[in-house]
Amino acid sequence: MVYGKMRLVYAFILMMGVLCLYFSMETFKELPFVFKKGHGEFLQLPDIDCKQKPPFLVLLVTSSHKQLVARMAIRKTWGRETEVRGQHVRTFFLLGISDSTDEMDAIAQEIEQYHDIIQKDFKDVYFNLTLKTMMGMEWVHHFCPQATFVMKTDSDMFVNVGYLTELLLKKNKTSRFFTGYIKPNDFPIRQKFNKWFVSKYEYPWDRYPPFCSGTGYVFSSDVASQVHNVSETVPFLKLEDVFVGLCLAKLRIRPEELDTRQTFFPGGLRFSVCRFRKIVACHHVKPLDLVTYWQELENSQEHDCPAV
Ligand SMILES: *[C@@H]1O[C@H](CO)[C@@H](O)[C@H](O)[C@H]1NC(C)=O
Ligand SMILES: *[C@@H]1O[C@H](CO)[C@@H](O)[C@H](O)[C@H]1NC(C)=O
Ligand SMILES: *[C@@H]1O[C@H](CO)[C@@H](O)[C@H](O)[C@H]1NC(C)=O
Numbered sequence: 378m379v380y381g382k383m384r385l386v387y388a389f390i391l392m393m394g395v396l397c398l399y400f401s402m403e404t405f406k407e408l409p410f411v412f413k414k415g416h417g418e419f420l421q422l423p424d425i426d427c428k429q430k431p432p433f434l435v436l437l438v439t440s441s442h443k444q445l446v447a448r449m450a451i452r453k454t455w456g457r458e459t460e461v462r463g464q465h466v467r468t469f470f471l472l473g474i475s476d477s478t479d480e481m482d483a484i485a486q487e488i489e490q491y492h493d494i495i496q497k498d499f500k501d502v503y504f505n506l507t508l509k510t511m512m513g514m515e516w517v518h519h520f521c522p523q524a525t526f527v528m529k530t531d532s533d534m535f536v537n538v539g540y541l542t543e544l545l546l547k548k549n550k551t552s553r554f555f556t557g558y559i560k561p562n563d564f565p566i567r568q569k570f571n572k573w574f575v576s577k578y579e580y581p582w583d584r585y586p587p588f589c590s591g592t593g594y595v596f597s598s599d600v601a602s603q604v605h606n607v608s609e610t611v612p613f614l615k616l617e618d619v620f621v622g623l624c625l626a627k628l629r630i631r632p633e634e635l636d637t638r639q640t641f642f643p644g645g646l647r648f649s650v651c652r653f654r655k656i657v658a659c660h661h662v663k664p665l666d667l668v669t670y671w672q673e674l675e676n677s678q679e680h681d682c683p684a685v
Contacts, residue, residue, distance in 0.1 A: 412507070412613045412620075414605055415515060417497045422520065423469045424492035431523035433464035434542060435598075437513040440470040440532045441501055442480040445487070447532040450664035452491065454671035455536045462542045470494050470532075471509045473501030506591075510617040511608055517601035525551055527601055530593040535662040535670060540655060541595065544635050554597040555625060555632045557589030557658075558641035563619070573616060580612055588622025589632050590643040593658035603628050650674055651682035 425432070436456070440448055448470055456468035472494055475481055488494050495516050499508045510529060517527055526545055530536055548554070563585045565575040604624040611623040625632065635641075635657065645661035646652065648670050653659070654677075662670070 412511065412608050412611075414511070414608045417499055419495070419497055419512075419516070420474070421472075421488055421494050421496035422516075423467075423495055425467055425469075425521070427521035427523040430465060431525070432467050432521070433524070434461075434466045434526045434528065434538070434545065435517070435521060435524045436466070436468040436528045436530060436536065436538070437495070437516075438468060438470050438530055438532055438534075439506065439509050439513075440472055442472065442475045442477070442484060444532045445483070446664045448487075450667045451532065452493070454667050455538050456493075458538045461538050462546065464542050464546070466538055466542065468493065471513050472496045473499045473505060473509060475501055504615045507613070507615055507617040507620045510591075510621065511605070514601045514605045514608070517598055518605045522598055522602060524598040526554075526595060527598050528593065528595045529591075530658060531591070531660070533660065533662055534593055535653065535659040535667055536593065537653060537657055540640070541657045544640070544657065545595070548635060551597050552599050553603075553628075553630050555589065555594065555600055555630055556596070556635040557594030557632065558592070558639075558643045559587060559589055559632045559634070560585075560618075561587045563588070575614060575616065580614060585619050586622050586626035587632050588618050588625070590641065591616075591618030592643040592660045593641055594618070594621075594632075595635070595657075600625075600628075600630065603630075648673075650677045654679075654682055 438448075438451060438456070451468065458466050458468075460466070470493060472484065473496065475484075484494070484496075495512065497508075497512045499505055499512075501509075513527075513529055517524065528536070528541070564583055565580050565585065566573045567577070568574060604621060607624050607627045611620070611627055614620045614623065622632075638655070640655070640657040642656060642659040646656065646659045648666070650673055653670060653674060
């Protein structure tokens with residue numbers, strides 16, 4: 378009698394176990410964090426015909442609706458450059474959509490005037506930055522594979538387009554090339570309330586593959602197509618720079634240095650004319666400072682700086 382009861386209990390436990398296993402497998406089967414490449418429509422395309430006149434370098438700047446002042450400063454400074462060291466260069470802004478009709482109207486006017494915005498119909502919020510970056514990759518893949526190089530950068534950056542062009546010409550590596558401020562050994566932050574928190578469910582491993590700081594990285598345009606291509610096959614992360622790093626690892630493309638000296642400064646750098654002549658990118662630059670730096674650089678002469 379007691380023996381029969383025990384058998385029932387065992388059978389019950391076994392059944393619960395099988396159910397648990399089944400449900401846990403169900404949740405893994407339906408990983409919610411998978412990127413759908415090519416999802417959504419392009420709402421705006423910039424005014425460029427890459428087939429007609431292939432650019433040497435396209436700069437794609439992640440921006441948001443509220444950052445009009447930053448966009449204007451970029452349009453007046455490094456974004457204005459179109460002929461650099463004899464090479465064709467263009468700068469465009471990456472944008473999503475806003476809930477506010479005022480903001481959408483303002484952008485429509487801006488587009489009418491400058492034709493330099495790439496926009497898709499995803500919600501423009503910080504944690505959709507990966508979607509914004511992947512929109513840039515998709516745009517290069519579909520509309521501008523003729524470009525030689527692409528830079529992805531941010532709205533609060535100083536970019537020395539001239540020096541970047543010079544280094545890219547010198548490097549002369551036009552396929553499977555990826556450079557920037559390399560983070561070779563970064564790891565996921567597991568503290569729940571950190572801005573960059575990544576759960577073990579999203580990313581179970583203890584290390585990220587090498588990636589470049591999202592403040593500014595540069596690559597040969599074939600990389601855009603290849604990253605776009607593999608983007609559905611790696612875990613989706615809202616950290617866009619790590620996500621691109623996962624794609625690169627899958628493609629076996631290793632980020633490499635652009636120069637023997639440091640040229641990307643994601644942590645910022647104090648301005649001096651001679652220092653900023655020999656860097657590619659610097660973070661934490663306010664719009665007004667950007668305009669001032671640019672004027673000082675334009676008013677200075679090469680020979681004012683010591684040769685190095
Ligand atoms: C990102 O955009 C999509 C599409 O518009 C939206 O459904 C989603 O809620 C957005 N993500 C966040 C974190 O708001
Ligand atoms: C760039 O590399 C190619 C081969 O990859 C070579 O033919 C060409 O001469 C190089 N150009 C310069 C300027 O070094
Ligand atoms: C995309 O991936 C498929 C298979 O994974 C491959 O055959 C194809 O060549 C890739 N295309 C590009 C542009 O890398």
